[in-house]
Amino acid sequence: MYLIELLRNWPCTVNGNWRDVVIRKVTEHPARAEAGSLFVARKGASYDGHHAINEAITNGADAVVIDRPVSSAMISAWSAAGTAVITVPDSSRFLSFCAAELAGNPSHDLKVIAVTGTNGKTTVTHFIGQLLGGMGVPAAVIGTTGCYIGGERLDIDIPPLTTLTAEYLHPLLSECRARGVTHAALEASSIGLEKGRLTDCGIDIGILLNIGADHFEDHGGRSGYIAAKKLLCSLSDQMIVNEEDAVCMEMTACCEVPVHRFSRDRFLDQSIDGDTAARLPAGLHNRLNAMAAASAVRLLGFPAEAISRSLGSLTLPPGRLQLAEQYSRKVYIDYAHSPDALEAVLKAVTGLNPRKLVCVFGCGGNRDREKRPLMGKIAEQYCDHVIVTADNPRDEDPAVIAQHILAGVEKPHRFTVELDRRKAIRQAVSMSEPDDIVIIAGKGHEAVQIVNQDRFSLSDYSEAVAALDAIRSHTRT
Incomplete structure (x- = not known):
């Protein structure tokens, strides 16, 4: 994509040669920069991409994105090296947008289910993948344990993050789409939500599992953690919530999209009997995880009876009991x-x-x-x-x-x-x-x-x- 197309509807100022620049890749990692790439100098908690701009340019980056003032001398030096310098209001936001655009916005062609909660994200996404697979639906599962299609783990170079950064997520979704995938279940961590990693990912269904004690320090306390989790409500077309968790129920009380509930005995409009419950993986937490997954598949339009029959064949992902x-x-x-x-x-x-x-x-x-x-x-x-x-x-x-x-x-x-x-x-x-x-x-x-x-x-x-x-x-x- 021409750089001018990426910038068409984006507030920015540009220095240097940029009109004929073709961008094939966006990255915030200077070591991954190469010819045809756009380097986004994003500031993180312990890393400042501004310090790596020279390295990115040396590695071949054709354009760099900044969101803070730098000296005119530095901009002139970078421009003289043939690199376009783009100043935007928010580098993180631009990175998300750009990654989705360059990948062809693959989430728009998929049914995407995003799962958040203190516990159970990995299990629920894998359960969703298994239930959809049982219906003959080609589904991807993306999260803590990697990327799976049809239950098989892809041998693909992605970082070990619960929620991938946009730089990796959208190309991965594009790869899944190319492999015939029509549905994707993603883990949405509090950090991933707060950092905007899913901002430009179309989410059809969001699932809110539970709120416990974890990662409070990353968000300045419990209220910040809950606020980060709640962001999924504004990113999703519909929400599914665990009605047995009072905090989750409170979080969705004023939700502006339709909210559906599940419990240990019911997924949406379907109750389960004792025989079905006995065939689920051990533990109340896994029973709730199974109901969350079943709710998502039911909301996608699959028959309740077929889902109930499949529940007994669910297996836990690696490292879960x-x-x-x-x-x-x-x-x-x-x-x-x-x-x-x-x-x-x-x-x-x-x-x-x-x-x-x-x-x-x-x-x-x-x-x-x-x-x-x-x-x-x-x-x-x-x-x-x-x-x-x-x-x-x-x-x-x-x-x-x-x-x-x-x-x-x-x-x-x-x-x-x-x-x-x-x-x-x-x-x-x-x-x-x-x-x-x-x-x-x-x-x-x-x-x-x-x-x-x-x-x-x-x-x-x-x-x-x-x-x-x-x-x-x-x-x-």
Whole structure:
């Protein structure tokens, strides 16, 4: 697309040669800049794209976008290098618009369902994909675990974000469209909504699952977090809301688009019977997740009876109550990393009547400190023994994080601290006996652990399998 076409209806000032410039790609990452690309110098929380303009131009960018004053000397230097310099009111907003335009606005050709909530986004989007697949509909699922079409994960280079930035999202939707996809289920995180990543994505149905304690610090507190989640209401043509969550109901009370409700026993106009409920994945939280997904598919026009029949075949995505089992010992790996999610998972496995329940978990560093003692208290309530370990400590001392968790417990003798996550997992599995259940919570499908700025390979599932194998070897000996 000619640059002049991109700028046609956009308030801006332009310096340098721009009339004959053809743009094939937009990016905010200077390393991805190349000939035919437009570099958007966006300012983030810890990164300022203005500092990378020279790098982007060196890499071949034909145009750069800024939204703050720079010296006339710098603009002259960039223009002299043959680069068009465009000043707009808001770089982030322009990036979103430009990415959608260059990709051909693929969301306009798809039925898009966006799912938000503190917990359950990944599960609900995968459930939607499975239900649509059962109806013969080619559907994509995009979120925390990657991009799936027809249940198969695409081998595609996208960042590991819950909600992709516009730079990646719209080209991915275009790729899905080219592969015959007609429906897409997306995860909408609070950060993604607040940062405008979905602003230029047409959303047919928005789903509001629940509001719990997570990511408050990213939004300046609970009210900011709720306000970010509520943005989905203004982006969607219709909303589906969990009527069992009072905060969600309040958030949609003045919604300007149609609002539909679901509960543990009903998806829109269809109630489920006991047999159907018994065939759903374990836990009340997954029952609600299933009803949310069924509501979306029903709202798309598919028969309630066909949806009800398909509910019993739903399977959880990777890292959600994922089971490793040997020698009558069950180890469940789950992504639960908030108080509500941890309690939901522990309730679910308690319902399986374990002889003893052991939990391994930690809390991530550099965020949400107030949830740490709450999670310690919840683990104490449900578990016979808890091993506190490192999650993704990032720049924080994991020993300090562990102490924050322990501050919420009243029976510390039931807790052990082992900050090496591999050792913690093996310790929990080795101390288990037949008919016990071990829960490893917090990282789920993730295959890395983040310590300071480094990423180390670590899979909870693989470590659990290895620990179970060690028990087998010991038994044989």
